[in-house]
Amino acid sequence: MTYSKLNLPRIPDAIAHQLETRILEGSLKPGDRLPAERELAIELGVSRPSLREAIKKLVSRELLVSRHGGGTYVTDRLEASFVDPWQQLIDQHPFLQDDVLEFRYLLEASAAELAAQRATDADLERLEQAYVRLDAAYLGDDRSAQVAADVAFHLTVAESAHNALFGHLVASVLRLLHEHVRRSLREMAVSPDTGRHLMAQHQAIRDAIVARRPDAARLAAQTHINYVRQRLSDAALSGERQQRSLRHLS
Secondary structure: OOOOOOOOOOHHHHHHHHHHHHHHHOOOOOOOEOOOHHHHHHHHOOOHHHHHHHHHHHHHOOOEEEEOOOEEEEOOHHHHHHHHHHHHHHHHOOOHHHHHHHHHHHHHHHHHHHHHHHOOHHHHHHHHHHHHHHHHHHHOOOHHHHHHHHHHHHHHHHHOOOOHHHHHHHHHOHHHHHHHHHHHHHHHOOOHHHHHHHHHHHHHHHHHHHOOOHHHHHHHHHHHHHHHHHHHHHHHHHHHHHHHHHHHHO
């Protein structure tokens, strides 16, 4: 009797696959530095030459970036290649802002729904921490802190969905989302009353996820985006009226 030869993976390929998995799961994020070679080799239970070969393979595929004398990092290439052209287009064509809101409506509603089904205890702890930071930011007047905390909250929800594409898609447009939230908060002129409404909406998202209520989580996310959409529309209309008044005076 003849037996077919087993196709066992080469050790460097298996290491590369393990590192890819960590990147996909989000435990290694764009910009993260890999542990020192000796430390990582011990953690994975492999030899340093095999680890070096695996890292070299991922560098050639532009998933990792090696900096001379500065370690090896997870690339942000996927994020930058998507965001850069869109950022410029949105800057030049403000009407695209509504398309961004429509995208957020679809993406974040689904992410919240999945998070309510799949979030782990660790995810829920991170979500609570993100919510607390957001609440503290809205109690202050630092607009940059509000934007950063808002984006971090929504990213945490997306990561809690445990869908590789959801997590990485939100991460890849993080800079775009950051700019959109910054503009949204600026143009909405966040008053204490608006801040209370926004926090109530974020609380509803958090509570639905914690309570494992997918439909409620989806609805809460949709309600939040619709509120932002309406406030921006009101701000744009008010701006047009002011411009019209100024033209009458000139």
